[in-house]
Amino acid sequence: MPASVAAELTAVFNGTTAPESNGTIAKRAHYAPPWADVSIIGIAGSSGSGKSTLSHAIVNKLNLPWVVILSIDSFYKSLDEEASRKAFRNEYDFDAPDAIDFDVLVERLRDLKAGKRAEIPVYSFEKHARTDRTTSIYSPHVLIVEGIFALYDPRVLELMDMKIFCEADADTCLSRRILRDQRDRGRDIEGIIKQWFAYVKPNFEKFVDPQRKVADIIVPRGVENQVAMSMVVQFIKQKLLEKSTHHRAALTRLEIGAQSEPISEKVTVMNQTSQMQGMNTIIHNIDTSSEDFIFYFDRLSALLVEQALNNIPFIPAEIATSQGRTYAGLRPKGEVSAVTVLRGGAALEAGLHRCITDCKTGRMLVQSNIRTGEPELHYLVLPPDIDKHEAVLLLDAQMSSGGSALMAVQVLVDHGVKADRIVLVTYSAGRMGLHRLTKVFPEITVVVGQVVQDIEERWVEKRYFRC
Amino acid sequence: MSDVKPTLTKCVGPVYRAESQKPTAVVSTDVEFDTVTILPQTPQLIALLSIIRNKDTQRGDFIFYSNRIIRLLVEEGLNHLPTVEHTVTTPVGRPYDGLSFQGKICGVSIMRAGEAMEQGLRECCRSVRIGKILIQRDEESARPKLFYDKLPEDIADRWVLLLDPMLATGGSAIMAVDVLKSRGVPEDRILFLNVLASPQGIQNFATKFPKLRLVTAFVDQGLDEKNYIIPGLGDFGDRYYTM
Numbered sequence: 001m002p003a004s005v006a007a008e009l010t011a012v013f014n015g016t017t018a019p020e021s022n023g024t025i026a027k028r029a030h031y032a033p034p035w036a037d038v039s040i041i042g043i044a045g046s047s048g049s050g051k052s053t054l055s056h057a058i059v060n061k062l063n064l065p066w067v068v069i070l071s072i073d074s075f076y077k078s079l080d081e082e083a084s085r086k087a088f089r090n091e092y093d094f095d096a097p098d099a100i101d102f103d104v105l106v107e108r109l110r111d112l113k114a115g116k117r118a119e120i121p122v123y124s125f126e127k128h129a130r131t132d133r134t135t136s137i138y139s140p141h142v143l144i145v146e147g148i149f150a151l152y153d154p155r156v157l158e159l160m161d162m163k164i165f166c167e168a169d170a171d172t173c174l175s176r177r178i179l180r181d182q183r184d185r186g187r188d189i190e191g192i193i194k195q196w197f198a199y200v201k202p203n204f205e206k207f208v209d210p211q212r213k214v215a216d217i218i219v220p221r222g223v224e225n226q227v228a229m230s231m232v233v234q235f236i237k238q239k240l241l242e243k244s245t246h247h248r249a250a251l252t253r254l255e256i257g258a259q260s261e262p263i264s265e266k267v268t269v270m271n272q273t274s275q276m277q278g279m280n281t282i283i284h285n286i287d288t289s290s291e292d293f294i295f296y297f298d299r300l301s302a303l304l305v306e307q308a309l310n311n312i313p314f315i316p317a318e319i320a321t322s323q324g325r326t327y328a329g330l331r332p333k334g335e336v337s338a339v340t341v342l343r344g345g346a347a348l349e350a351g352l353h354r355c356i357t358d359c360k361t362g363r364m365l366v367q368s369n370i371r372t373g374e375p376e377l378h379y380l381v382l383p384p385d386i387d388k389h390e391a392v393l394l395l396d397a398q399m400s401s402g403g404s405a406l407m408a409v410q411v412l413v414d415h416g417v418k419a420d421r422i423v424l425v426t427y428s429a430g431r432m433g434l435h436r437l438t439k440v441f442p443e444i445t446v447v448v449g450q451v452v453q454d455i456e457e458r459w460v461e462k463r464y465f466r467c
Numbered sequence: 468m469s470d471v472k473p474t475l476t477k478c479v480g481p482v483y484r485a486e487s488q489k490p491t492a493v494v495s496t497d498v499e500f501d502t503v504t505i506l507p508q509t510p511q512l513i514a515l516l517s518i519i520r521n522k523d524t525q526r527g528d529f530i531f532y533s534n535r536i537i538r539l540l541v542e543e544g545l546n547h548l549p550t551v552e553h554t555v556t557t558p559v560g561r562p563y564d565g566l567s568f569q570g571k572i573c574g575v576s577i578m579r580a581g582e583a584m585e586q587g588l589r590e591c592c593r594s595v596r597i598g599k600i601l602i603q604r605d606e607e608s609a610r611p612k613l614f615y616d617k618l619p620e621d622i623a624d625r626w627v628l629l630l631d632p633m634l635a636t637g638g639s640a641i642m643a644v645d646v647l648k649s650r651g652v653p654e655d656r657i658l659f660l661n662v663l664a665s666p667q668g669i670q671n672f673a674t675k676f677p678k679l680r681l682v683t684a685f686v687d688q689g690l691d692e693k694n695y696i697i698p699g700l701g702d703f704g705d706r707y708y709t710m
Contacts, residue, residue, distance in 0.1 A: 265482070265483045273546045274546050274566055275542060277550070277566040278568050280565055281555055281563065281565025284557045284558075284565065285555035285556070285557070285563070285565075286555070299591055302538065306511060306535070309511045310480075310481055310511045314479075314510040314513075315490055316490050316491060316492060319517050319520050319521045319698075320522055321697075321701065322522040322701025322702075322706070323691070323695055323697050323698055325697050325698035327493060327698040328474070329492055329493070329513055329516060329517030330479070330490055330513045330514045331517060354535075354538075354590075357531065445481075457559060459558040459559055462558070463558060
């Protein structure tokens with residue numbers, strides 16, 4: 001790993017230090033999500049050599065949400081007026097390395113390598129300029145960087161785990177290019193051919209072809225080359241397996257001390273009043289009807305959310321009462337939003353809406369892999385202004401090992417939410433999970449209905465959603 | 468002559484936060500009766516009360532936020548009901564040593580403001596029976612007078628959650644309890660749920676019924692010359708139903 005990436009990684013985790021009540025500084029544990037240190041695979045080759053077809057074929061073959069393709073075409077420089085006029089006359093050299101903004105590419109790749117979110121520019125081929133939109137890439141485990149100069153910049157090469165050069169016959173390349181540019185990029189045939197001989201071909205010989213020398217494998221005939229395809233797929237599968245193993249091992253390391261150390265003071269366990277115990281008994285009873293289960297779970301989750309809301313920031317507010325007097329009260333300092341960790345977290349939403357009817361709610365789907373038990377992030381949509389909210393309630397029905405909660409908190413932190421603004425709300429939690437989570441993120445607050453000793457399967461969501 | 472207690476200002480917030488990091492607010496006046504439970508003065512509760520006290524709060528918000536406070540009152544009140552130990556089997560097949568609720572309950576609201584608390588009660592106790600009592604001030608004597616009541620027939624066998632959001636002098640609440648006692652409900656099986664009380668109202672009520680439990684969200688400073696709670700929140704019934 002390059003030094004700069006390591007430095008950024010540390011920065012993510014050392015945002016603030018948490019003072020402990022006894023005056024010592026808590027030793028912060030380190031958690032690396034499986035998307036930190038993403039494996040990057042570069043695919044270069046002549047225009048029309050089948051790079052993007054090969055990339056898509058690899059992604060299809062793996063059929064996993066965390067393999068993402070990044071096209072270098074997104075990093076074309078925006079053209080100034082003069083260059084733009086040349087471009088419209090097909091006299092601008094798009095096929096030279098100078099047309100690519102490698103600085104931005106390197107910056108984005110380093111962000112992704114550090115596990116951060118990266119905003120990828122959207123380039124308009126019709127206007128020859130970057131649009132003001134961006135698409136964001138977050139949490140891929142494998143990133144395929146595809147483009148004629150994918151293996152050109154030494155800073156990019158340094159970040160890559162596998163380098164592929166696609167080879168194809170020049171006639172094939174030209175005919176593919178004519179078809180594609182006409183169809184997808186709104187160009188006319190004359191212009192395309194003019195460009196080919198003026199720029200594409202000379203540039204290929206000068207800049208593109210020499211990239212073979214740095215490639216790990218050279219793939220002739222693109223997707224038709226089954227042997228090469230399965231080699232690449234095999235390599236990626238191996239990388240994914242290594243990441244999963246590392247991730248699980250890292251989670252296991254966080255277990256040390258779980259039984260001996262007391263639970264963090266920022267964890268609030270609901271007072272076990274007789275009503276709370278009575279409701280817990282109904283919820284735990286396998287013979288409880290679904291109607292009762294849902295009723296009592298909603299009732300209890302509303303209390304969990306009420307308790308969670310005591311941890312959000314308030315400011316004094318001078319109130320004029322209807323009686324013509326004043327009252328020195330409080331009001332929330334700012335917006336409070338929620339993020340549900342699906343599917344379990346959705347069971348707490350009825351309770352959430354009893355307290356904040358119009359609460360903005362982000363959603364993420366974290367599933368545990370059936371074979372390995374490793375939590376995996378499948379889906380993520382957050383309110384766009386989440387980094388400005390004063391508090392974010394993170395909802396999950398149950399937390400046992402804490403793996404998915406760690407991942408969920410990491411996701412929020414990566415999206416600009418300060419850890420001390422996160423309140424995790426969960427119906428039940430294992431000691432181990434609480435320990436892991438508060439070791440890595442000592443700033444977060446946790447509100448939990450009850451603490452259980454063992455790792456439990458996720459039965460609450462099964463009962464609540466009845467399947 | 469009005470009798471107003473000094474305000475009690477405190478830093479409110481979770482225990483793990485340093486005093487300097489907690490905002491200050493006026494919290495409930497203390498009272499000296501074991502039978503009176505005041506809800507924990509959390510920042511969230513103070514903020515909810517701030518909303519319903521505010522004269523500029525619209526009716527929709529008044530209903531929503533007062534309902535949140537009422538649910539907390541009901542949840543706290545229900546903790547005074549008896550339970551027995553009860554072991555069940557969980558969906559993952561292990562035994563769970565818990566509790567089960569004992570005894571039948573019913574609600575009784577003092578019309579009209581008390582009826583505003585019925586929704587919160589039903590949100591915690593589905594299909595609970597609810598009786599009603601109408602007490603109004605008699606124009607001639609200026610004393611509270613019973614105009615109407617409709618109560619469950621078996622009320623003497625039930626625990627009664629008596630609902631009235633405002634406890635000013637305690638006149639109507641005391642009369643309502645007298646009605647319940649005349650129907651055979653023992654005093655110690657009545658729970659009075661109240662949003663906002665005056666110290667005088669608490670004093671009168673708790674002295675008269677030393678075995679009756681009262682749960683309130685907040686005890687205010689006192690009463691003005693018209694016997695309205697101050698700083699108060701106005702007329703709860705008007706703000707909930709008609710304003």
